[in-house]
Amino acid sequence: MPELPEVETMRRGLLPVLGRRVVDAEKLACPRKPIRILPRIDRLRARMVGETVTELGRVGKRVVVVLSSGDRLVIEPRMTGLVLLADSPDPLYLRLRVQMAGRGPEAFYYWDRRGLGGVRLFSEAEFAEEYSAAKIGPDALVMTADLYRTRLCASKRAIKVALLDQKIVAGIGNLYAAEMLWLAGIHPEKRCDRVTRKEWQRLADAGIEVLEEAVRHEGSTLGDGTYRNALNQDGGYQNLHRVYGRAGEACPRCGEGILRIVQAQRSTFYCRGCQRKSS
Template sequence: MPELPEVETTARALRPLIIGRSVVDVWNNWPPTIVTPSFSHFKSRICGQQFIDLTRRGKYLLFQLQYDTLIIHLKMSGHLAVVPRQASVHKHVHTIFELDNNCQLRFRDQRKFGRVYLVSDPEQVVGKLGPEPLAEAFTPEVLRTRLQNRKRALKPLLLDQTFVAGIGNIYADEALFYAGLHPQRTADSLTDTEIIRLHAAIQKVLQMGIEREGASIDLYVKPDGSKGDMQNAVAVFRRTDMPCYVCGTPIRRIRLGGRSTHFCATCQPLAVK
């Protein structure tokens, strides 16, 4: 699933191609993609509106229009691209936004889990998300406060989008590795020093992901179809039985909260010293 770095990469690539353009038509052949409003209302409401800005909130893309906000969540396999109208349409493209410059914004989604919203207030969709982990306001003290009195294991907690927005399986594993924290440690067991390490590690791996334009591990590619490079820089994710780059211990894989979890048992000990 595209996580914060992949979604940020998508936003940065699409922004110059979208801003100033207007929607003149919409096509969709998989109704569940459009969450709200109904497709007929969606189409009549968005057509004629101009794109003013494109931002990101967690894993959501927020296309600011003149009167509404178009919100898209890529989910497991979503991909967005702006292409000439005459370009051949991939079989997994299920939603097309016709633009006023003979181009189209196409939403390709092989697994069909992606979702699209058109709302007057973005908070209707993203209001329950946790803080942005790369924002200046997200300080170690904020993280400390959010960890207090929580007894959940760290890995599933980091995946909880109401706890902190944008982190998924890849970057949770990577952040815990760089913080030296076992994924089964409980949130309330962390010392102040460990919280500071976790805060720094979260920001480190997300920045790495953005700089490398995402991880092309499953279906993710950038809007132009090329691959990101973060998959070549992961320390533990999907490196099961391969040696840890730091100590040489084979990377372990367990199931935690229903998700595959990768870690180094030496660099990330479960026992608190």
């Protein structure tokens, strides 16, 4: 579930470890599906211990912990992973603990209920290669109308499906794509090559508005309660969803009914009144 707002909230939640020195990195015993940790834990520990956290970044839906050596610890939470400083939702699913020296939180943790995510330590050169512009698109928070149009105007894919392609734009997932398209007044099945210049502008404006608002509210905690911030607290943006998860309810803008369809095996929610397919 974690998309850009949730992962950005995780990144910000780790700010107390900036400037702190790593004293240990430990793979924790978990009876569930093991997560991918690369390199193996003894080598990862050897490269991390003694290094200082110099920066906390994000690449799309991944948290990046930058060390004084230049190495980058990339945490990819996928559907059910969390980065935590506080108690976990359930200690059974704790996967990795990185202990820190100095004042403040004694450690940060990676938690993953289903084991779909992973952790990988890259050298600076490996990181640049893995996340080059050829492999991952610009961050959704820097996308402009011109960037959207340049990268998508020739595509015959439905606009909602195209927005989920991380090679096109990084960080947007199913939930926020639906919210962005509602705010922009664009039908989710509209082909990219039929989107007008005005619609690209509305989409770019909607993307910044929705994502920044969601970051301010620390992301969305849905009904399964999986997503939590770094202090094991709910996000708040779920209370502001306009269409996502609201099939059968009235649109807050026009009063028409919200519908649910399936696109690329994912649920899409939209308003039949203000997101007309012919528009």
